[in-house]
Amino acid sequence: MSQYIIEGGKSLCGSVRVQGAKNSALPILAACVAVGAPCVIHNCPELSDIGCTIRILRSLGCEVHRSAGTVSVDGSCITDASIDDALMREMRSSIIFLGALLSATGEAVMSAPGGCDIGLRPIDLHLAAMRKLGIKVTERHGKIRCTCKRVRGNKITLSFPSVGATENIILASVRASGVTTIINAAREPEIVDLAMFLNSCGARISGAGESTVIIEGVERLRSVQYAIMPDRIAACTYMSAAAVTGSSVIIEDVIPAHLVPVFSTYEQMGCRLEAAGSKIRITAPKRLSAPEIIRTMPYPGFPTDCQALVMSAAAVADGVTFINENIFENRFRHTSELCRMGADIRVYDKLAVVRGVESLQGACVNATDLRAGAALVVAGLCAEGVTTVNSIQYIDRGYDSLEENLTSLGARIRRND
Numbered sequence: 001m002s003q004y005i006i007e008g009g010k011s012l013c014g015s016v017r018v019q020g021a022k023n024s025a026l027p028i029l030a031a032c033v034a035v036g037a038p039c040v041i042h043n044c045p046e047l048s049d050i051g052c053t054i055r056i057l058r059s060l061g062c063e064v065h066r067s068a069g070t071v072s073v074d075g076s077c078i079t080d081a082s083i084d085d086a087l088m089r090e091m092r093s094s095i096i097f098l099g100a101l102l103s104a105t106g107e108a109v110m111s112a113p114g115g116c117d118i119g120l121r122p123i124d125l126h127l128a129a130m131r132k133l134g135i136k137v138t139e140r141h142g143k144i145r146c147t148c149k150r151v152r153g154n155k156i157t158l159s160f161p162s163v164g165a166t167e168n169i170i171l172a173s174v175r176a177s178g179v180t181t182i183i184n185a186a187r188e189p190e191i192v193d194l195a196m197f198l199n200s201c202g203a204r205i206s207g208a209g210e211s212t213v214i215i216e217g218v219e220r221l222r223s224v225q226y227a228i229m230p231d232r233i234a235a236c237t238y239m240s241a242a243a244v245t246g247s248s249v250i251i252e253d254v255i256p257a258h259l260v261p262v263f264s265t266y267e268q269m270g271c272r273l274e275a276a277g278s279k280i281r282i283t284a285p286k287r288l289s290a291p292e293i294i295r296t297m298p299y300p301g302f303p304t305d306c307q308a309l310v311m312s313a314a315a316v317a318d319g320v321t322f323i324n325e326n327i328f329e330n331r332f333r334h335t336s337e338l339c340r341m342g343a344d345i346r347v348y349d350k351l352a353v354v355r356g357v358e359s360l361q362g363a364c365v366n367a368t369d370l371r372a373g374a375a376l377v378v379a380g381l382c383a384e385g386v387t388t389v390n391s392i393q394y395i396d397r398g399y400d401s402l403e404e405n406l407t408s409l410g411a412r413i414r415r416n417d
C-alpha cells in the first residue's frame with residue numbers, strides 16, 4: 001500500500017503553482033457528453049478521479065485522448081447510457097453523468113455512487129429534481145433508471161444548495177425544451193466554471209454563482225477548447241502547509257476571490273496574506289494563534305473541504321478552536337489520527353474542540369479520505385520526527401504532484417509505492 005514518509009520541521013520557501021480544480025474538471029468532463037461534439041479541456045489535473053471519469057466516458061462510447069494536462073473528449077458517439085456498478089462505486093461525482101446522459105440520450109442507468117466515506121451522501125435532491133424536469137425515475141434492485149423523450153424545463157427549488165444537484169440540473173436542462181429555474185442553487189465557483197464552459201459551447205445559462213440560476217434550453221451545443229479554473233482547495237492545502245511550518249510561500253495560479261472564505265481564518269491565526277493578480281503570498285508567524293471558531297457552510301461560507309486542513313493548523317495554534325462541521329456528518333475521522341500525533345482534540349457530534357499543543361510528534365497514521373489525508377500530510381510537515389501517512393490512494397484522488405510541489409518548497413516528503 002502506498003504511503004508518504006515525511007520528515008517534519010523543515011521550513012518552506014519559494015513558490016508553488018496550483019493545479020486545475022478537481023471539482024470543476026470532473027463535471028466539465030462529464031458535461032462533454034451533454035455537448036455531443038468534440039471538446040478539448042486544458043489544465044486538467046493528473047488525478048485518479050480524472051482517470052475514473054475517463055474510464056466512464058470511454059465506457060459510454062466517447063473517444064478520449066489525454067496528454068499532459070489536456071483531455072480531448074468526443075461525446076458525439078455515445079453508444080451506451082448505462083454506467084457499470086464498479087465505476088459508479090469508485091467515485092461520488094460519477095452521479096454527474098446522470099444529467100449529462102439525459103441531455104444527450106434521454107436515458108441514464110446507474111447505481112448509487114461511491115467515493116470517500118465522509119457521510120451518507122444521499123442523492124434524493126438530484127432525483128427529485130430530475131422528476132420535476134419530466135424525467136421518469138425508477139429505483140429497483142440497486143439501479144436507478146431515468147428516461148424521458150426530452151427533458152422539460154421547470155422551476156426547481158432546492159431545500160439545500162447541493163453542489164452536485166445544482167450541476168445535475170444544469171446538465172439535464174441545458175438542451176431541454178423550455179426554461180429551467182433553480183431556486184436556492186449552490187453558489188460555488190465550480191458551478192460558475194461549469195456554466196462558463198457550457199455557455200462557451202452555446203448554452204444559455206445565467207445567474208451561475210448566485211442563488212437563482214436560469215437555464216434556457218438550446219437545441220444543440222458546439223465544440224470548444226476550455227481551461228479548467230485553479231483548485232481553491234489545493235491552494236488552501238499549500239496555505240496550511242506554510243502556516244504550520246511558520247513559512248513564507250507564494251501560491252501561484254489562483255483566483256484570490258475564491259479564497260476569501262478562508263482568508264480571515266488564516267489572518268486570525270496570525271498569517272499575513274498579500275494577493276496580487278493570480279498570486280497570493282502567505283507569511284506565517286512562528287506560532288499560530290487559534291482562530292477560535294470555524295463553521296463550514298455552503299459557499300461563500302467556509303468550505304467543508306478545507307476543514308481538516310485548517311484543523312491541522314489549529315492543532316498547533318496557541319489557544320482553543322471550535323470547529324463546527326455543518327455539511328457532512330462523518331468528516332472528523334482525521335481527528336483520531338491527529339491525536340495519535342499528540343493533538344488534543346475532542347469531538348462532540350458536529351463540533352470539534354481543538355486545544356492547540358506546542359508541537360505534534362511524527363507517527364504512523366492513516367488517510368481516511370481525501371482531505372483528511374492531505375491534513376495529515378500538513379500535520380506531518382510540522383511534526384517532530386518522521387510521520388508515515390498510509391492509504392494515500394485517497395490523496396491521489398485530488399492532488400496532482402503533491403510530493404513534488406512540497407519538495408520544491410523545501411519539505412522532506414517521499415512516496416513509497
Ligand code: UD1
Nearest residue numbers: 023093121122123124125126162163164165304305327328
Ligand atoms: C461537492 C464537492 C465536495 C464538497 C461538497 C460540499 C465535487 C465533486 N464534490 O460534493 O468536494 O465537499 O460539494 O461543498 O464537486 N445532500 C442531500 N441530498 C442530495 C445531495 C446532497 O441530502 O441529494 C446533502 C449531503 O449529504 C451533504 C450536503 O447536502 O450533507 C452537501 O452535499 P453536496 O453539496 O451535494 O456535495 P457534493 O456535490 O456531493
